Amino acid sequence: MQARPDPRMRGPTVCSYNPDIMKTKIRLTREQSRAQTRQRLLDAARTLFAAQGYAATSVEQIALEAGYTRGAFYSNFRDKTGIFLTLLRCEHERIMAELQALLDAPAPESQASPPHRDLLESRLLAHYARLQLDSQRLALMLEARLHAARDAAFEPHFRRFREDLLEAVGRYARTFAQRAGLALSMSPEDLAFGFVALCDGCALHRLAGSPPGDEDIERILRAFMKRMAFEPPGPSRSSEPPGSP
Amino acid sequence: MQARPDPRMRGPTVCSYNPDIMKTKIRLTREQSRAQTRQRLLDAARTLFAAQGYAATSVEQIALEAGYTRGAFYSNFRDKTGIFLTLLRCEHERIMAELQALLDAPAPESQASPPHRDLLESRLLAHYARLQLDSQRLALMLEARLHAARDAAFEPHFRRFREDLLEAVGRYARTFAQRAGLALSMSPEDLAFGFVALCDGCALHRLAGSPPGDEDIERILRAFMKRMAFEPPGPSRSSEPPGSP
DNA sequence: CCTACCGATCGGTAGG
DNA sequence: CCTACCGATCGGTAGG
The missing domain is CATH 1.10.10.60 (Homeodomain-like)
Structure with a gap:
């Protein structure tokens, strides 16, 4: 075999x-x-x-x-749980390293480059696209999530991975907003959560392989991000203030 | 036992x-x-x-x-797959019926009520919140998705459920935009996909039970929807036109 | 004397 | 709808 x-x-x-x-x-x-x-x-x-x-x-x-x-x-290995945990630790370290590399990458500062807000989108999107095109990694993480919801011994480890990721994405958003001199539309934590949830949902869809396909998904993701990440530059765009319920 | x-x-x-x-x-x-x-x-x-x-x-x-x-x-039942399919057919029929009921519900038309765009948000959010607070239903649907990615005989049935849902949410968005006299920010199909992906991602997070909790999730969902669903009323809010890459 | 691994088999239980 | 039983395979561990 x-x-x-x-x-x-x-x-x-x-x-x-x-x-x-x-x-x-x-x-x-x-x-x-x-x-x-x-x-x-x-x-x-x-x-x-x-x-x-x-x-x-x-x-x-x-x-x-x-x-x-x-x-x-x-x-x-002690048992099947043991090898699963080891596997996930490796994946998590790799993901966090890639995210950190994204932050450390030198921004093409004052050249004829797209503005910073486009960089935030492009890089994070490229990162997530790469992550989720690896459908093996994606399926593995979904398995881990379901397993964590069922195995009390496994749950704290997975929770830790998740918290690390959300914190890192939040840091990423905050840093980019500062560099670009733009105000985020909501707290970095909320923005990170919404963005990760949106990407998770798209990844979940990709599992099925049904339309819309990858190019459409990326287009939709980009449209959502363009509207979400930063405060609009104009003074007022709506009848209600940004923070109203 | x-x-x-x-x-x-x-x-x-x-x-x-x-x-x-x-x-x-x-x-x-x-x-x-x-x-x-x-x-x-x-x-x-x-x-x-x-x-x-x-x-x-x-x-x-x-x-x-x-x-x-x-x-x-x-x-x-023929086998384990058989009872799973029957179970999912029941769930799907219930979900579609609830969504249809949402559309058919009489809008409190010209009273002192919130504008239509808020209704879209509130009702869809309430719908999804109810769906996903039922964590049993949520786990069941996730199991189905993973199983569909692995079992070729199971996949077409699940795909059909999924397509029905996306189509219904798209119809929902289009209908509400017409009633409210507002333009959607993108095609109903794209909007439906993004919204369902966002909700799926939030649902996936809820499985873990870690923060942010349910109230925070709903708040973030609401913030995303408020920015996503409709074209802003003002003539121009950004340097780039709405459809630009 | 220790390690890493094999061939064989333990008691239970799976789908049918 | 149950009892009885099949071929096979499960996770885990023995001695060599």
Whole structure:
């Protein structure tokens, strides 16, 4: 059913690949061998959880997909919850790193570039589009959310990931508003929540694969963001003040 | 583990309760008895699918929760997919009926009432709030979505539900805009998709139970809708025309 | 003496 | 609608 993957393509650490062992076919140390096994199990679990769902995937399937038997699994992880948590920690670290890189990226300051408010939209959208075009990652996160709602031991870990993300997006909005010299239309926290919810909803839709397709979704997302992020520049645009119920 | 529910509280049909059999303890006909069994199995399946997930729920569990054994299940439904589809058809019919009722509800036309644009917001929000406060229904729909992405036989049915909903919300937006004499900010289809995605994302968040809580979510939803639904009344509010990229 | 993993099998339970 | 039972597979762990 599955071929054991080429060892030279795998790294010994949990969250990143080690290019060193790609160079030669040298004999692995015990530690390296163990790390390799661990990484293969993690890759197999990610694939299967995304394709079939967490509950529908057995430890046996994970081990076989990775090219081992169950014994290898239980010597590396406590149980299925354990490997799921490890998997999510890796994904979360990657997502947060990408978001931070977005913030640190040098803005093409005073050139003939689009105004800052367009940058906020374009970059955040590009970020989320990349995230959600990876449908494996998307399915994995949905599985995690449902599992967190059902497993009390799992919930606090997932909650932490979620809070980190919302905080980071809020920081992102605040920082960009300052740089652009524009006022946000609501608190950074509210804006972050609404934006993440909107993106989550679009991602949820993408799972189905039915129309509207990806280009339409991005267009709609952009239209929503253009109206949401900043206070309109004009003095008054409506009969009611911005904060009224 | 479970007590067989009081027969007088159950109806013989699939989607609705029949008050007739609440009156007395008369002996049921064969048809009534069969319908009662079917309904109990449906109720049990809804409870378990929402609480544990579709994949994690066995046919045996459903039957026992309903007060029967597996034999009763397989004499009423073809398999687990069969009862799930029946369950979702009931939910979908109920949702569409509620949405239609919202449209048919008489608008308090020329009284001292809020303007039409506020009505659109309030009613749709109230509708979605009611839908999503029922966390059982919410979890059920999420399970269906994930299952549709994985089961090719299940997918077309779920897709149909989804398309019906989007079309109905689009019709709702168009109708309300006409009555209010206001122009929508984008096509009814785009607006419906964005709104449903936003609500789905909020619903997804509610699963976790972490802050922001329900009142905050509704406030944020309202703020987003207030900015999204209609063209601003003023002649120009921004440097770029409404339809520009 | 320890590690990492295998082949085999444990007691229970799955859908049908 | 139940009892009885099937082929298979579950998560977890034994000794080697």
